[in-house]
Structure formats: C-alpha cells, structure tokens
Amino acid sequence: MREVCIVGVGMSQWGEVWKKSLRDLHTDAALAAVKYAGVDHLDSLYVGCMSGGLFVGQEHLGSMLTDYMGMRGLPAMRVESACASGGMAVRAAYIEVASGTSDIVMASGVEKMTDVSGDDATYALATAADQEFEVFNGATFPGLYAMMAHAHMAKYGTTREMLSAVAVKNHKNGAKNPVAQYPFEITMEGVAKSVMIADPLHILDCSPITDGAAAVIVTTVDIAKKLGKPYIKITGSGVGTDTIQLAQRDDMTTIKAATIAAGKALKMAGKKIGDINFAEVHDCFTIAEIVVAESIGKYAPGKAGAAILAGETAIEGKFPMNSSGGLKSKGHPVGATGVAQVIEVYKQLTGQAESGRQIPGNPKVGMTQNMGGSGGSSVVHIMEVA
Amino acid sequence: MFSSRNWREYPHRYRLEASKFKKSGKTYFPKRAVDPETGDTEQEIVRLPNEGKIVTYTVIRVAPSQWGDISPYGLAIVELTDGTRVMAQVADCNVDEIKIGMDVRIEFRRIQDEGHHGVISYGYKFVPKWF
Numbered sequence: 001m002r003e004v005c006i007v008g009v010g011m012s013q014w015g016e017v018w019k020k021s022l023r024d025l026h027t028d029a030a031l032a033a034v035k036y037a038g039v040d041h042l043d044s045l046y047v048g049c050m051s052g053g054l055f056v057g058q059e060h061l062g063s064m065l066t067d068y069m070g071m072r073g074l075p076a077m078r079v080e081s082a083c084a085s086g087g088m089a090v091r092a093a094y095i096e097v098a099s100g101t102s103d104i105v106m107a108s109g110v111e112k113m114t115d116v117s118g119d120d121a122t123y124a125l126a127t128a129a130d131q132e133f134e135v136f137n138g139a140t141f142p143g144l145y146a147m148m149a150h151a152h153m154a155k156y157g158t159t160r161e162m163l164s165a166v167a168v169k170n171h172k173n174g175a176k177n178p179v180a181q182y183p184f185e186i187t188m189e190g191v192a193k194s195v196m197i198a199d200p201l202h203i204l205d206c207s208p209i210t211d212g213a214a215a216v217i218v219t220t221v222d223i224a225k226k227l228g229k230p231y232i233k234i235t236g237s238g239v240g241t242d243t244i245q246l247a248q249r250d251d252m253t254t255i256k257a258a259t260i261a262a263g264k265a266l267k268m269a270g271k272k273i274g275d276i277n278f279a280e281v282h283d284c285f286t287i288a289e290i291v292v293a294e295s296i297g298k299y300a301p302g303k304a305g306a307a308i309l310a311g312e313t314a315i316e317g318k319f320p321m322n323s324s325g326g327l328k329s330k331g332h333p334v335g336a337t338g339v340a341q342v343i344e345v346y347k348q349l350t351g352q353a354e355s356g357r358q359i360p361g362n363p364k365v366g367m368t369q370n371m372g373g374s375g376g377s378s379v380v381h382i383m384e385v386a
Numbered sequence: 387m388f389s390s391r392n393w394r395e396y397p398h399r400y401r402l403e404a405s406k407f408k409k410s411g412k413t414y415f416p417k418r419a420v421d422p423e424t425g426d427t428e429q430e431i432v433r434l435p436n437e438g439k440i441v442t443y444t445v446i447r448v449a450p451s452q453w454g455d456i457s458p459y460g461l462a463i464v465e466l467t468d469g470t471r472v473m474a475q476v477a478d479c480n481v482d483e484i485k486i487g488m489d490v491r492i493e494f495r496r497i498q499d500e501g502h503h504g505v506i507s508y509g510y511k512f513v514p515k516w517f
Binding site for chain 1 (some may be wrong): 398447
C-alpha cells in the first residue's frame, strides 16, 4: 500500500442554489479542486451522491459529470451509502491510489435537493431508512433521530440544553465560514423555542436541505510534493455498518457503525482516539453529534452532552468538533457532506481555515466521521499533517 | 405503491409473521433467511406476541403528506413480550400521553392509501392497553 494524500480541494456554492443544476454544482467544485491542486489530468473519479434519481430524476452520474467537467472518457462511477456517500467516495479514491491502480483520483460529492417539494425531499431522504418497516409506518428522519434522543435522555439524563448547545456551537463556527448555508449565530433560547418537528427535536436541532458539491484530489505523496501545494496525509480509513432499522439495534443510544469505522481507522493509523486533535462529525441532528462523540470513543456513554455544554468541543476547547459549522450551519447536501468534512480537515491542518475558526495550537491530526441513515453505515478518515 | 409490493408484505403486516431460528432461539421481524448472529438458516415461522412496552418514541409534527390528516401522530419502538422490537404508529391516545414504559398492544389498522383507485395499505399500530 502506498501513502496517500489530499492535495487539492474545491467546493461549489452551498445553499438554496436555484440558478445551478446538479451538473453545474459538480462542475464548479470539481474544476476548483483541479485548479487548486494544479494537476494536468485525473486518472479516475468517484462521485458520492445519495439520490440523484429522486431529487432531480438523474442517475448515471459518472457519464454525465465527467462530460460536463470537460473530461470525456475519464473512468468514473457513483458511490452510494445514503448520507455517507461522500465519505465512501473518498475511501474508494483512497483505495485506488493506495493500491497503485491510479495516481491522481478525484473524490467528489453532489446533491441538488431543492428542486423538489419539501414532501418529496422528505421521501427521498427517508429512502435511507427501512422503506417497508419504518417509512411505511410514518417514520421520517427527524423522527428516527428523535427516538434516539428520547432513548438517550431516558438512559443518561441528556437534556434540552445539551442538545441546544450543539446547535449554538456549530452555528457560532459556521458564522465564520464563507461557504455556510446559514452563517449566523443562534441562541439556546432560540433553539428551544423554534418549531417542533419531531419531539424532542425542534427545527434548529435539524440540518437543512441544501444544494451543493465538494471535491478533493487524492494522490501519492511524490506527486503532491512535485505539485508544490500544501497537502495532508490520509493515514486511516474505516467503514462500519449496522442494521438499517433503528428498532433492530441492540442499543439505540449508540451508533455501532461509527464505533466499528472509528476503530478500524484508528488501528490503520496506529492512533488512539486521544491522539486526535479535532473532528468533523455527522451532526445531521443535534443528538447525532452527542451520540457520535460517544460512539467513536471520545466520551464515555452519556458524557458527551455535558462536555459539549461545558464548551469542551468549541474551537478553543480541548476537542473541537465541527469547526466548519457542521451539517447544522454549513448545510447538508447529503452526497457532498462527507467530502466537505475532509476539506475542513485539510483547511485546518494546513492552517487555511478562516479567521475565528482556525483551531489554535497547530493541530496535527484530524478525523472525519460521516454516516448514512440513522447510523446504518459510517465511514471515518484520519488525516495528518504531512 | 405497487400492489405486489404491498401484497408481498401481508405475512408481516397482517399476521406479524417472524423468523425464529433453531440454534439461537431468537426471533427476528420481519422474516429473514439467515440468523445475523449465528449464520443459522434453520428456522420456524412464528407469530409475534401482540403486547409490549414502549422503549422510545417521538411525535411527528411535520408529517409526510399521506399522514397530513392525522398529524401530529405518535411513532414508537415497542419491545414485545418475547423481546422482539417493532416500530409503528401509536393510535387512540392524545400524543402528549405517550411515554417510555407505556403498555401497548398491537391492532390491525389502515396505514396509508393512494386516493382514487390506489392501493389501501393495512398493517399494525400500537394502542394503549388502558382501552
């Protein structure tokens, strides 16, 4: 296995981007990454996309996107694992470069979610749950995470304030991120008073519906050195799965898929969770950040909520989480999210995060945790300063 | 919903049929070919018990369109008396009364329909045991 690194990153505009189509968004991100890295060609493309079919009626993205980015003939395929599609695309690119099959691979992600009604978007997202035994009975994604929240509150005494603290912190970080969909701060009271979506989750506990794309260039260390651009190494990559149905989990207050993925990634990198300086985690709902922080082993079960409330995971805290603003404030174009998490770690490790959200103390090791559905799949990457 | 997709689930939705594996004695709902813990394929088809306790729940207040007329509605995961867990709506009570630990039983109900000439899908809902 060869050493692998990230040398170029690019993002489209994120938000309700009604002037741009799925192909436009992807082209913007892809060309930005190519330009940034200064590569003269790509060897292949892996594009993460949860549901081009249901959101815009478009599948077969490998063909369309390579054509529209001006690279007809480029080997390309789509990778799907619900909201973890982007992270899985990064992993596919990582494996292709590590194996020696290719030298310069793009991992990208894209989702165009606002071309359909809210009801259709809810349906498309819900296909990441068990269609015949959850969605059939009226489950929505906020509903599934709400059930995890009630179970977590009952078992560990997790509170409304702890949930709100996740949203307030992430919006505080996102307010300093120029690509964030919702770059503004919110208050604890504002979260608790916002409209209820699925008890106990209010709308400000939920990540938004977002259009957007993100792309990274994955390559060898030798090529990165020749390009002369800042690069970071991918030293760990892990994937885990669990039941698609929440009801069939042994314990609904933890995400076993994330535990497996983090364990595998840490082992590959030869690291312990205590060696990780900061993380971008999948905060599709506020409760998710709490559960994930425990599932990856950073906090003992039931302890993450209090730690987040106490500020331990703020930019200047002991273990910053979601310095980008997370899915909550930056936005959540589902297939692109996992790639954007890698971009945030790249920016932090190369000292390029915007003023006010650059993590102090020159962090050396960052982690991304991306997950699909209610935790049926998860992918974790560990990246280090080269 | 295509009628075959609805019809195919009748054993689960109408009769609560589940797989009980020989080696582990564990029951899985819906039915499946392989015991995920032992790899065993020898099984018998059993019917789930129809009583249990709510282990977690939510109240869906922003609902998909097919449930707009009954929104807000309760949704719960219930552990049945044999230890199997099932997710379904909670009917016949004020949503503010739903709580963890509540005793419920399963009843056969209309779940959703597709309007004129569409399939009407039936299945199971939980109702409080105080009825």
